[in-house]
Amino acid sequence: MTQRSAGPEILRLIELMARLPGLGPRSARRAALFLLKRKDQVLLPLADALREAGEKIERCQTCGNFDTVQPCAVCQAAGRDDTILCVVEDVPDLWALERGGAFRGRYHVLGGVLSAIDGIGPDDLNIAPLLSRVAAGGIREVILALNATVDGQTTAHYVADLLDSAGVEVTRLAHGVPVGGELDHLDDGTLAAALRSRRDVKR
Amino acid sequence: MTQRSAGPEILRLIELMARLPGLGPRSARRAALFLLKRKDQVLLPLADALREAGEKIERCQTCGNFDTVQPCAVCQAAGRDDTILCVVEDVPDLWALERGGAFRGRYHVLGGVLSAIDGIGPDDLNIAPLLSRVAAGGIREVILALNATVDGQTTAHYVADLLDSAGVEVTRLAHGVPVGGELDHLDDGTLAAALRSRRDVKR
Incomplete structure (x- = not known):
């Protein structure tokens, strides 16, 4: 001006x-x-x-969530399953899962994904504390709930490799047709994944 | 959540x-x-x-611009032409004209346009103070620099009618091909307006 x-x-x-x-x-x-x-x-x-x-508001030192209490309300909440840890890319993913209400374990927020283009390496993410949490024992399963993007899946594989020797089950979210989704609007990769993972209708 | x-x-x-x-x-x-x-x-x-x-920051009581001084810096600025008043819909339009630097008169901000759908009538806009400014004398021309939308043009006609008996020249911005614009991407209305207002290339 x-x-x-x-x-x-x-x-x-x-x-x-x-x-x-x-x-x-x-x-x-x-x-x-x-x-x-x-x-x-x-x-x-x-x-x-x-x-x-x-x-x-500050980062929860346990899981990486944002909250006014330390550790955060989700980490403190009673009645959640301490043996299942859900690893998410960032806080909105945690919020999305909590909105859904389908997961009742604990979380770990990576704070991003590995990205060669953006110069984000393992040390830039909240990965070492994740390994410490798992190594401390008591965790039975780690769910890698990362975005189904190239960077998200690269990060999932990297973290899965690190957890290989930790003696915990490592899982990922299922790929498939979104509920309410129309086949005609789905990309080929999702359709192929949904076909490969097809299930008995009676189950 | x-x-x-x-x-x-x-x-x-x-x-x-x-x-x-x-x-x-x-x-x-x-x-x-x-x-x-x-x-x-x-x-x-x-x-x-x-x-x-x-x-x-508050509204300038003279023109309706936002500033920390009263009247605003544009109203106070020396060396501007007090006889030309440019009427704009809102403050960003004033800023846009100032960025261009092609106008050196004074402004009047309506604070919106008439809109039957949004229930915005003449009393909701900064119109009465405009009439007072013009009636106070010293203004030779009022440029209605309103958006070329239906509501903008309706408002321009309404204000022009009110100023009809005030003894000032009332003008509007020219319609035409934007500088750098390609004919193929223009709507028919703009093309027709540019044709109607065609000028001698030597002028």
């Missing part, structure tokens, strides 16, 4: 908003304007929520 | 992020996670920027 059509406070706000994933420079301007028009309803509550989150 | 896989602080942050234009529930979760991973680089600076913006 030439001259000074917007003050440095607005420019700074737009610049920070534009760093968020999913927002480019134009949508950051739009979001900043949206906020300025709704100071009391959104802008100031958001400022407070950010400050509170920044001050209170 | 069943049980408590994410604390109320995270849920509140996500809920507020999801209100931003351009962010749905999923991208709001992703953005919140992005922020939690970059506390010192983005999250806390953003909290501060929001608070500062919320406390310092």
Whole structure:
């Protein structure tokens, strides 16, 4: 902006908003304007929520989840199966599994996946603490619930190799037709995987 | 989220992020996670920027722009032509025109356009102050730089009618081929408008 059509406070706000994933420079301007028009309803509550989150929320030192308590609420929760550990790529995956409510064991968040392109190696991930948790005993099965992407599957194989000698069962999520999915819209790989893993209808 | 896989602080942050234009529930979760991973680089600076913006920035009582000074920097700037008033829909349009640097008059921000669907009538817009500014004298031309949408053009006609008896010239932006635009990618309306407004190549 030439001259000074917007003050440095607005420019700074737009610049920070534009760093968020999913927002480019134009949508950051739009979001900043949206906020300025709704100071009391959104802008100031958001400022407070950010400050509170920044001050209170930290990584769980056990599993890598984000929470205000240490260890996190999921690690602390009673009545979960301590013998099954579900390894996920990142916190939203943990949230997704918890929303589903189908898993009642414990979690371990890797914080990413191996990626040659992005220069992410094993030391950048939460892998060593996973090995320590397994080595400490009491875990019977490790479910590698990583994304079915190339990087996700590479990471799954890498972690599975490391766990090979740990004496635990290592499993992965099933591939197949999503519930509610139409065959015509599925890619060939998913269809082939669903065919290979076909099951008796009576089971 | 069943049980408590994410604390109320995270849920509140996500809920507020999801209100931003351009962010749905999923991208709001992703953005919140992005922020939690970059506390010192983005999250806390953003909290501060929001608070500062919320406390310092307000609408210019003259033109409707957002700024920390009253009247805003554009209204205060010396060396601008006080006799030409450019009417825009909202602040980003003002910023866009200022980035271009082709306009050196003053602005008036309507704060929206008339919309039957959204229930936005003349009283919801910054129209009465526009009429007062024009009635106060000293303005020779009003440029209606509204978006070339149905609502934008409806609003332009409405404002033009109101200004009919004010004794000022009322103009609108030219329609035509965008600079760098390819004819093959233009809609019929733009092509027709560009044809109608064709000019002598030597002018």
